[in-house]
Amino acid sequence: MSNADAFAQLLDALRCLPGVGPKSAQRMALYLLQRDRAGAVRLVEALRRALDVVGQCRDCRGLAETTQCALCADARRNRGQLCVVEGLADQLSIERSADYRGTYFVLSGRLSPLDGIGPEELGMDHLALRLDSGEVNEVILATGTTLEGEATAHYVAEMARRRGIRATRIAYGVPLGGELDYVDGSTLSHALAARRDYVD
Amino acid sequence: MSNADAFAQLLDALRCLPGVGPKSAQRMALYLLQRDRAGAVRLVEALRRALDVVGQCRDCRGLAETTQCALCADARRNRGQLCVVEGLADQLSIERSADYRGTYFVLSGRLSPLDGIGPEELGMDHLALRLDSGEVNEVILATGTTLEGEATAHYVAEMARRRGIRATRIAYGVPLGGELDYVDGSTLSHALAARRDYVD
Numbered sequence: 296m297s298n299a300d301a302f303a304q305l306l307d308a309l310r311c312l313p314g315v316g317p318k319s320a321q322r323m324a325l326y327l328l329q330r331d332r333a334g335a336v337r338l339v340e341a342l343r344r345a346l347d348v349v350g351q352c353r354d355c356r357g358l359a360e361t362t363q364c365a366l367c368a369d370a371r372r373n374r375g376q377l378c379v380v381e382g383l384a385d386q387l388s389i390e391r392s393a394d395y396r397g398t399y400f401v402l403s404g405r406l407s408p409l410d411g412i413g414p415e416e417l418g419m420d421h422l423a424l425r426l427d428s429g430e431v432n433e434v435i436l437a438t439g440t441t442l443e444g445e446a447t448a449h450y451v452a453e454m455a456r457r458r459g460i461r462a463t464r465i466a467y468g469v470p471l472g473g474e475l476d477y478v479d480g481s482t483l484s485h486a487l488a489a490r491r492d493y494v495d
Numbered sequence: 496m497s498n499a500d501a502f503a504q505l506l507d508a509l510r511c512l513p514g515v516g517p518k519s520a521q522r523m524a525l526y527l528l529q530r531d532r533a534g535a536v537r538l539v540e541a542l543r544r545a546l547d548v549v550g551q552c553r554d555c556r557g558l559a560e561t562t563q564c565a566l567c568a569d570a571r572r573n574r575g576q577l578c579v580v581e582g583l584a585d586q587l588s589i590e591r592s593a594d595y596r597g598t599y600f601v602l603s604g605r606l607s608p609l610d611g612i613g614p615e616e617l618g619m620d621h622l623a624l625r626l627d628s629g630e631v632n633e634v635i636l637a638t639g640t641t642l643e644g645e646a647t648a649h650y651v652a653e654m655a656r657r658r659g660i661r662a663t664r665i666a667y668g669v670p671l672g673g674e675l676d677y678v679d680g681s682t683l684s685h686a687l688a689a690r691r692d693y694v695d
Binding site: 302 | 501502504505507508509511512513514519521522523524525526527528529531532534535536537538539540541542543544545546548549558560582583584587
């Protein structure tokens, strides 16, 4: 294998990263090999370690090193509340910014029958088991506001209702700190329709 | 070490890549762990291998697996022509797009006295040895058109002249296929000043 090969293979491997094309792959490869070999070694080790230890949590289907993630294993979290999200990124966002103290269930995306993505593909069977356990008394629907997100929320709400579990949807409206004239029309009309009594 | 640690360390390690902030690092980490574990394994192996084998070419200071890169070892390349570039990316660009058949010398950047980057930092001593070898009869200055790039070109041209070696500068002007009214003023005035007799 020639040097061109080792370098070309690195370029190729970097291009598997989302959002990385030929130009960025080259920039990254040159940076790693020329400027930051220590960082490159750290990256190799961190990625290999993550591949070894990070798997799926038995309960929430989020990231976990053991069979259960730190969050699900935390006795201080309210296991009666179950927040259903479309993916790991959403779970991480909520966990980072909100003071939510319940638990999660991470779907593997959203319903999209046209793409052949039905309830089974998303892990709804696991969600059903979780709801059947009897410990959940509120399902918080935190899927997106796209058509597919709404369909997924509807599907999960039905699952909850059939088991007599309360289903709630997170609030949608004008973002905090947003100027009204920069907010899109459908968000505005939703915000108007979902108005509440003003409490000082 | 908890699962949060392995994941957090991966995020951290990914952020050493140029142009990757917290958001992209998370997107990459989730993608690698969830969607493309095979790609992640490939990346680990390609990067480890590149770190092991890719070093600096004895002659051109470009990337090389052995002491000499494939390009410098290629007997069909004209060792009389030496194209001096500011960095590996420039060498790769020229090699990809031009039908240049000479050899290269890759500087480690450009002269920038204010940042403490003098001739030694760029590898000018190695370049001097190369010029002293007697095999070079033309130095092609392919550094950038920035102030530092011009200063670097000037410095290298002086080195060549002192040894009686011809120094040439790659042509600057209106890019091919470019509309004149989109070309900036200094490029245009340079293109006018550097005009040549029209040959059909």
